[in-house]
Amino acid sequence: GQQLNQSPQSMFIQEGEDVSMNCTSSSIFNTWLWYKQDPGEGPVLLIALYKAGELTSNGRLTAQFGITRKDSFLNISASIPSDVGIYFCAGPYNAGNNRKLIWGLGTSLAVNP
């Protein structure tokens, strides 16, 4: 079945460091979504990617849609304490007559000030 694999599972970094995480699938996706979830809150959409090879930035965040359409990467530059949270990738897939989102298990980021 459909599955998204996120890595690393968790990261502990120093403030100011750059961060890189990725999401891979055995299936092709036409859209990749990256969300961030703070403790006790709902996920917030960070970046949406629609085209293979696409590179999109949102402030210090940059995400790329892999050329094979089976992977995506999220980079955070010059991390700050408020970057702490869980980062999820998600991709829509066809389920019968419906389209659903499949989610990775998340990358937990901790930033040491």
Add this chain to the structure above:
Amino acid sequence: EAEVAQSPRYKITEKSQAVAFWCDPISGHATLYWYRQILGQGPELLVQFQDESVVDDSQLPKDRFSAERLKGVDSTLKIQPAELGDSAMYLCASSGQVGSEQYFGPGTRLTVT
């Protein structure tokens, strides 16, 4: 900025009691989703509405869970009777089109004692 509203934010209930959650999606969004999220995991889709119609409730435990979106705008998710295993975060999301980006509310943290 338009947001998805959810209430209550927190709910503590005893097992066998009834509990209800409310969601108001972003204005104009036809598609509404209810998810359940257990700590350390990604969101799990419970039910999806397109306007007032259910398009997917395959993962909804229908013996105790019900959901409605009578006028195709706001929605209610009910659990009766609640069980200890229902303790989780319940998230509502909406999107302008099926399969496009989903925007989440802050969630309701349910604790069943």
